[in-house]
Amino acid sequence: MAQAMRPQMMGARVSRVEDPRLLSGQARYLDDIQVPGMLEIAFVRSPHAAADIIYMDLEAARQYPGVYAVLTYDECPVWLWDKATYEVGQPVLAHGEVQYVGQPVVAIVAEDRYVAEDAAELVRIDYRPRTPVLNMRDALHDQPHRVHAHTPNVFFHQEYQTPGFDEAFRQAPHHLSATFRTNRQTAVTIEPRGTAAMIDPASGRLTVYASTQSPHRMREDISRLLDIPEHLVRVVVPEVGGGFGMKANCYPEDIVVARVAQMLRRPVKWVSDRTESLLSDVHGRDDIHDVEVAFDADGRIIAIRDHLMADGGAYPAYPFSGAVGETSLAARVLTGPYDIPHLATVIDCTYSNKTPLGAYRGVWGPIASFIQEGVVDRVARYLGLDPAEVRRRNLIHDDQFPYRNAAGMIYDRGSYRESFEDALALIGYDEFRRQQAMDRQQGRYRGIGISVFVEPTAMASSEAGSVGYESCTIRIEPSGRVTAALGLGPTGQGHETTMAQLIADELGVNLEDIVILHGDTDSAPYGGGTGGSRSGPIGGGAALVAGRQMRERLIKYAAHLLEAGEEDIELGHGEAWVAGVPERSISIRTIAETAYTNVRRIPEGLPIGLEVTARYLPKRPVSFSNGTHVAEVEVDVRTGIVRVVRYAVVNDCGRLINPTIVEGQIQGGVAQGIGAVLLEALNYDENGQLVTTSLLDYLLPESTDVPQMIIQHRETPSDGEGGIKGMGEGSLIASPAAVANAISDALAPFDAFVDTLPVTPDMVLAMVQRKGA
Amino acid sequence: MADERSVVELTVNGRPYRVEVSPRWSLADVLRHRLGLTGTHVGCEQGVCGACTVWLDGEPVRSCLLFAVQAAGHEITTVEGITPAEGLSPLQEAFHRHHALQCGYCTPGMLLTAEALLRRNPAPDEATVREALTGNLCRCTGYQFIVDAVLSMRPSGGED
Numbered sequence: 019m020a021q022a023m024r025p026q027m028m029g030a031r032v033s034r035v036e037d038p039r040l041l042s043g044q045a046r047y048l049d050d051i052q053v054p055g056m057l058e059i060a061f062v063r064s065p066h067a068a069a070d071i072i073y074m075d076l077e078a079a080r081q082y083p084g085v086y087a088v089l090t091y092d093e094c095p096v097w098l099w100d101k102a103t104y105e106v107g108q109p110v111l112a113h114g115e116v117q118y119v120g121q122p123v124v125a126i127v128a129e130d131r132y133v134a135e136d137a138a139e140l141v142r143i144d145y146r147p148r149t150p151v152l153n154m155r156d157a158l159h160d161q162p163h164r165v166h167a168h169t170p171n172v173f174f175h176q177e178y179q180t181p182g183f184d185e186a187f188r189q190a191p192h193h194l195s196a197t198f199r200t201n202r203q204t205a206v207t208i209e210p211r212g213t214a215a216m217i218d219p220a221s222g223r224l225t226v227y228a229s230t231q232s233p234h235r236m237r238e239d240i241s242r243l244l245d246i247p248e249h250l251v252r253v254v255v256p257e258v259g260g261g262f263g264m265k266a267n268c269y270p271e272d273i274v275v276a277r278v279a280q281m282l283r284r285p286v287k288w289v290s291d292r293t294e295s296l297l298s299d300v301h302g303r304d305d306i307h308d309v310e311v312a313f314d315a316d317g318r319i320i321a322i323r324d325h326l327m328a329d330g331g332a333y334p335a336y337p338f339s340g341a342v343g344e345t346s347l348a349a350r351v352l353t354g355p356y357d358i359p360h361l362a363t364v365i366d367c368t369y370s371n372k373t374p375l376g377a378y379r380g381v382w383g384p385i386a387s388f389i390q391e392g393v394v395d396r397v398a399r400y401l402g403l404d405p406a407e408v409r410r411r412n413l414i415h416d417d418q419f420p421y422r423n424a425a426g427m428i429y430d431r432g433s434y435r436e437s438f439e440d441a442l443a444l445i446g447y448d449e450f451r452r453q454q455a456m457d458r459q460q461g462r463y464r465g466i467g468i469s470v471f472v473e474p475t476a477m478a479s480s481e482a483g484s485v486g487y488e489s490c491t492i493r494i495e496p497s498g499r500v501t502a503a504l505g506l507g508p509t510g511q512g513h514e515t516t517m518a519q520l521i522a523d524e525l526g527v528n529l530e531d532i533v534i535l536h537g538d539t540d541s542a543p544y545g546g547g548t549g550g551s552r553s554g555p556i557g558g559g560a561a562l563v564a565g566r567q568m569r570e571r572l573i574k575y576a577a578h579l580l581e582a583g584e585e586d587i588e589l590g591h592g593e594a595w596v597a598g599v600p601e602r603s604i605s606i607r608t609i610a611e612t613a614y615t616n617v618r619r620i621p622e623g624l625p626i627g628l629e630v631t632a633r634y635l636p637k638r639p640v641s642f643s644n645g646t647h648v649a650e651v652e653v654d655v656r657t658g659i660v661r662v663v664r665y666a667v668v669n670d671c672g673r674l675i676n677p678t679i680v681e682g683q684i685q686g687g688v689a690q691g692i693g694a695v696l697l698e699a700l701n702y703d704e705n706g707q708l709v710t711t712s713l714l715d716y717l718l719p720e721s722t723d724v725p726q727m728i729i730q731h732r733e734t735p736s737d738g739e740g741g742i743k744g745m746g747e748g749s750l751i752a753s754p755a756a757v758a759n760a761i762s763d764a765l766a767p768f769d770a771f772v773d774t775l776p777v778t779p780d781m782v783l784a785m786v787q788r789k790g791a
Numbered sequence: 792m793a794d795e796r797s798v799v800e801l802t803v804n805g806r807p808y809r810v811e812v813s814p815r816w817s818l819a820d821v822l823r824h825r826l827g828l829t830g831t832h833v834g835c836e837q838g839v840c841g842a843c844t845v846w847l848d849g850e851p852v853r854s855c856l857l858f859a860v861q862a863a864g865h866e867i868t869t870v871e872g873i874t875p876a877e878g879l880s881p882l883q884e885a886f887h888r889h890h891a892l893q894c895g896y897c898t899p900g901m902l903l904t905a906e907a908l909l910r911r912n913p914a915p916d917e918a919t920v921r922e923a924l925t926g927n928l929c930r931c932t933g934y935q936f937i938v939d940a941v942l943s944m945r946p947s948g949g950e951d
Contacts, residue, residue, distance in 0.1 A: 033887050040895030041883040043830015043870035047896065050829040132794075132815065208834045208842055208930050209896040259832070259896030260930050292835040510894030510931050678890045685933030686893065713839035713928070721924040721934040726917075 027519035027529060028740070031678045034515040035529070045257040048212040048229045049289045056214070057086055059275060059288040060134035062124035062141045063297065064116035067150035067371040067706020068165075071114055071123070071143060078140035079126055084133035087282060088141075089125040094277045096243050098270060098336035105169040108333035108374070110270035110277075116145070117165065117332035118373050119708055120297025125274050127286060150371035150706035154306055154329045157368040165332060165369035173330065174342050174367035178349060180424050186360045187321040190312030194396050199774040200303040200385045200754075202329075202700035203693075204296065205378050206718060207509070209259020211299060212289035213272045215279035218252070225252045226276050227287075230268075231261045231507040232547025237539045239268040239337070240276050255537030261509030262690075263377030264299050266549045268336050271298075293711045300376025301700055304329045305344055305385040311393045312360075317401050317408040321360035322393065322424075324352060330367050331374040340375035341367035347382035347474070350425040354390040355434045355470045355644060356412040361424035371706045377549065379687065383473070383751030384694055388775065391469050391755035395762060396771060404451075405763070406442060409470060413438060429472065432644035433732040437668040438470050441646035444666040444728050450650065458767060463653045464663075465764025469756035473643040475671075475744025476555035476636055476736075487635035488552070489543035490560040492521065492568050494628035496614040498592065498607030500527055502564070503535040505545015506557045511683070511746065513553060516675045517561045520740065524565025525572065526589025527606055543631050551744025554675060555641060556634060559739030564632035571624060575609045578621035634739060641736040643743040645669040647688070649756040653764040655786045658779030660761055662692055665725050667752075670732040672743035681729050684749040688727060691753025693719040695761070699776050799863045803828065804872030812859045819843045821859035822869060830870035830899045834928070841927035844900035845869050851907045870899035873906055882906050882944055889940035893931035901927050905941045914945045 039045045076088045087093075091113040099107020112123040124141055128134035151157050151164075157171045165171055187193075214227040224246060230236045233253045241248040258265065271288055278286045290298070308325040326349055330341030349363040394412065398405040414421050419431040442448075450466050457464050478486035491503045502521055506513050518532040525532075535541050545560075546552065569589065576594035577584040586597045595603035612619050613628045620626065650664040667684055674680055697717040701709050710716040735741025758772040761782070765771075770785035796811045803826060810825050817836070822828045822845070834842035836855045843855040846868035854867075873880055879887065882902060892898045901924065908915060908923040915923070920941045921934070929937065 034890065036895070037887045037892060038879060040892055040898055041879055041886055041902070042874040043828070043899050045895055046829070047832070049833070050823075052824065132813070206930060207894070207896075208840055208928060209832070209894065210834070258894065260894045262930070292837055292840075510892075512893070682890050682893060682932055682936060685935045686931045687933070689933030690930070712837045713835050714837065718928050718930065719933075720928065721921040721938065724934050727933070727935060 027522045029674050030519065030676065032515055032519055032529065032676055034512045035518065036512060036514050047209055047257045047259055048214060048227055051214050051227055051256060051287065053216060053285040056285040056287055057127050057129060057282070058131040058134055059278065059286060060126045060131060060138045061122045061271065062126065062138045064112060064119055064121040064123055066116055066145050066147050067119050068148040069116050069145035070148065071112060071116065072146055073144040074124070075142040076124065079137040082137040082140060084129040085126060085137045087127040087278065089127070089274065089278065094274055096273050096277070098268065100334070100337050104173060104334045106166050106173070106333055108270065108336070110273045118371050119706060120294070120373060122270050122274070125278070127278050127282065152370055152372070152702060152706050154327055154368055154370065157370055158327065158366055165371060171368045172366050173369060174365065176346060176365040177363070178425065179362040180360045183321060183360045183362045187312045187323065190320045191315055192313050192400065193310060194400060195310040196392065196396060196771070196773055198307045198309060198385065198389045198392060200305045200388070201775060202301045202304045203378060203698045204299050204301050204700060205262035205264035206716065207260030207262060207264060210290035210292060210295045211265065211269065212287070213275040214285065214287040215276045216285035217279060217283055223250045223252055224276060224280060225254060227254050227256055228272060229258050229265055230255055231266045231509060231549050233507050233537050233539050233542065234505055234544050235547060236268060236272070240273065243273055244276055244280065253539045255507055258509040261548070262379040263381060263549055265509065267300055267376050292713060296700065296711050296716055297373060297708055300335045300340060301331065301373045302340060302375065302378025302381070303344065303384065304375060307385060307389055309389055309393065311397065313397050315401065317397050317403050317411050319356060319358045319393065319397060319412055322352060322358060323362045324389070326363060326365045328367050329370045329372060329375060331370060331372045333374050335374040335376035339367065340377050340381060343377060343381040344385065348386040350427050351382065351472060351474060352386050352390060352425065353423050354387060355414055355472050356390070357414045357418065358412065358424055372702060379690065380747040380750035383747060384754040387469055387471055387751050387755040388758055391759055392771065395759050399766065405468060406447060409438060409468065413470065427474070427640065429642045430638065430736055431734050432642055433670045433734045434470065434644055437644060437670055437732055438646045440730060441648045441666050441668040444668065444730060445648040445650065445664060463655055463764040465651050465653065465760040465762065467649045467756045467759030467763055469647045469752040469759065471645060471647065471748060471752035473551065473745070473748035473751055474640045475551035475643050476641045476738065477550055477552070478639040485546045487546070487633045488556040488560040489545045489631060489633045490564040491543050491629065491631040492564045494568065494606065494610050496610050498605065498610045500525060500532040501535060502532060502561065503542045504557055504560065505542045505547060506536045506553050507547040508536060508553070509548065511548065511553060512679045513557065516554065516679060517557065519675055520558055520561045521565045524562060524569045527592050531592065551746040555736065555738055555742045555744045556636060558675060558742050559634035559636065560632055562739045563634045564630050567630045567632055568628065571628065572606065572609060574621050574624060575612065576604055579604050579609070579612065579619065636738045638738065641738055641743045643671040643745050643748050645748060645752065647752040647756040649760040651757065651760040651764055653761060653782060658782035660696055660777065660782065662725050662757060665727045667727060667729045668732060669729065669745065669748065670734050671745035671748070672736045673733055673741035674731060675742065677731060680745055683746055684729055685727055687747070687749025688753045689719045689724045690750045692723055692757055694754045695757040695775050695777060697776055797860065799860055801862045801864065802866045804868055814858060814860050816859050817855050818857040818859045818862050819854035822854060828869050828871050832896050832899060834896065841900045841904065842897050844903045844927065846903060846907065851904050870902055873902065882909065885940040885943050889936045889943060891932065891937040891940040897927060897929045901929065901937060909941070909944055914947065917942060
């Protein structure tokens with residue numbers, strides 16, 4: 019019976035319990051919430067990048083049949099503004115001026131969205147346009163002027179340098195410099211953002227249905243911003259159709275919707291259309307890094323200097339600016355998996371007249387690994403060495419863990435060298451190099467790109483982690499069935515399955531006897547939510563700790579009721595029994611009946627009922643996952659079209675809860691990485707108009723853009739609960755660098771290096787022609 | 792209500808409906824908000840993402856680009872219509888088995904596109920499957936497990 023003590027569900031390829039409702043069209047997303055009397059909102063948004071509002075004529079809209087209210091700042095004077103951190107906040111509806119195209123100015127509340135949009139067209143606003151601030155390098159110097167007159171454009175500045183940097187850098191025999199750039203992107207969840215709110219008629223409490231990753235923080239934000247006591251606000255997160263960091267913020271529209279429900283005492287809803295999404299969902303990336311590297315004749319990298327810049331947009335997204343995350347985290351992980359002793363970084367985050375910058379999956383990662391891996395490949399080409407060999411010479415050695423990187427981050431143990439060598443073997447690296455030489459002679463340009471990555475996960479603070487811990491309440495019902503509630507905010511990651519797997523092992527009950535609740539602040543214990551690759555290691559850790567506490571209680575019951583020693587009790591398949599004497603058994607159901615209804619038989623010292631709440635705060639402030647991605651591309655040098663033809667991943671995120679779910683996360687992140695390198699860019703014109711406002715202009719990867727991937731796992735456990743490390747972002751941290759390096763490798767005969775993402779066909783042609791001419 | 796209404800008769804999932812609509816209402820909105828068939832999802836209203844895919848007389852169409860009045864007299868099939876009364880269809884089971892969905896928002900459209908392909912061509916090769924799915928965007932899965940699920944429906948059980 020010893021096998022009952024071993025985890026059976028953790029590590030198993032369990033099919034998800036979420037799937038049947040999603041597959042049959044029964045899942046309830048935000049726009050599926052329809053309540054009698056529900057009104058809908060349309061927003062009038064700024065058509066200018068920067069302008070003063072001279073005059074608003076709202077009369078025709080107010081008089082339009084079916085319109086219930088028209089709100090401006092005067093009716094909803096609320097600011098998304100963390101005054102402790104930023105000099106600037108955003109009014110939820112524009113106040114006297116607009117600072118980016120798409121900024122909400124007026125809210126129209128009507129009987130349905132069609133009517134609301136009719137009325138929105140009747141709103142007349144006179145603007146006096148100003149010259150917009152659009153160029154990051156100019157904005158740094160307050161050129162052409164300040165975005166916000168009372169404060170400089172640079173809103174975050176930080177400098178760091180390892181002791182002895184200058185000397186080490188100067189004395190190095192070789193130096194190279196390059197500028198790396200990522201354009202603006204956004205998450206583009208297929209389900210757009212949305213919010214609904216209503217007053218509960220019985221209690222008078224405000225219920226907000228929010229498409230968010232962080233239910234408790236949304237409750238806090240609404241409570242604080244609208245000055246409603248927290249216990250009178252309930253946030254319910256319905257099914258969420260993707261988040262990727264973009265749904266970790268509190269947005270102006272969320273507050274307006276809640277305010278309208280309060281004002282009108284009517285249920286009300288707003289759902290973004292796609293154009294609004296591209297204009298108003300937080301944007302991501304938008305980095306410029308001026309990088310210099312110093313190295314020796316063997317290709318060992320001695321020092322990196324980087325001026326990191328990011329465009330935060332017009333206002334800090336609430337409650338955090340993505341620009342600060344992009345840069346400050348990149349500065350701390352810029353040396354990646356390499357043992358590079360010296361680092362000097364200068365960070366500048368600037369305002370502009372663009373949409374606020376927030377989180378997009380892998381915040382900091384794509385630019386940092388693009389630089390880190392781009393630097394290695396530049397060093398290799400400069401010295402005439404193989405890029406794989408230069409990586410071998412710089413990778414952290416196994417005996418260096420725990421490793422402190424040049425920025426002071428502590429890496430826990432990983433499989434850096436093993437995963438690297440495994441990935442090269444998977445793709446057939448040496449064979450590829452032989453073939454590549456022959457292909458080039460025939461005018462075929464194929465390239466291979468390596469990306470060895472580190473992924474800081476389960477951080478004490480991250481975009482969704484308003485708190486560094488997570489909580490889990492487990493209740494065994496009188497029937498013996500299990501209800502477990504967590505503060506997570508899943509957006510497709512399958513937490514109802516993975517958390518149940520962990521709890522099933524601890525309690526010895528069947529998976530189908532467990533239901534996982536999340537996303538309702540009335541039932542879930544206070545938690546940070548989902549983001550920053552924290553749900554597996556921290557949420558899972560909370561599930562394990564709560565499960566273990568409940569297990570101990572079940573064992574006490576079983577020992578008492580079976581008249582055996584606690585050390586002899588085993589649990590499994592909904593039963594408890596005496597080790598070696600399986601006929602001396604009792605079902606969890608009978609134990610639960612005892613705990614609730616036959617309370618005189620409860621063992622001394624135990625409370626009535628079976629309910630525990632546990633909170634788990636990891637001991638380490640961060641745990642590092644690692645791995646290697648290798649991409650093979652073919653570049654058509656006549657058309658500039660790049661095709662990703664093969665892709666291999668070796669991933670190490672500690673102990674796996676569900677390998678299939680991990681593979682799904684990796685494949686999705688790689689597809690997003692391919693989009694980042696080849697397709698996705700939010701482009702502004704010289705007037706600050708966003709010109710990519712449909713999915714015909716902002717291109718996402720399609721099924722034919724993504725190759726079959728080969729994925730292998732390694733498991734180097736963390737020393738946190740369950741040995742779990744996070745993994746939600748690693749694939750999008752690693753993949754842009756792999757694909758970009760593969761293109762650079764393919765174009766090596768043209769002396770080209772990719773330095774800007776995305777790489778569009780015209781950019782490829784320019785690289786080819788520069789040399790060809 | 793500012794605009795006039797007309798009565799449309801259409802068949803959805805084999806059931807006849809008589810519904811009063813505004814001529815400007817999209818088929819997606821009528822299916823979702825008038826008939827309560829919320830399995831059809833709206834992702835872009837620009838005809839690009841494919842989340843709103845339904846069948847019009849058995850052929851996949853974008854219900855965000857059709858007005859409900861254009862569907863008058865036609866047979867519409869939504870994800871609810873390809874779901875058996877009990878359990879899941881073989882293709883839905885394959886999606887479940889292959890982890891072909893994460894957030895689930897694109898899934899109904901994917902299913903309708905893939906099911907239409909398989910009815911036309913019961914043994915497509917991988918390139919054909921990928922080509923057929925190009926009109927349905929998925930942001931979560933990277934498509935591989937979706938392609939695997941569709942390929943597993945071939946009589947050969949997924950082997951070429």
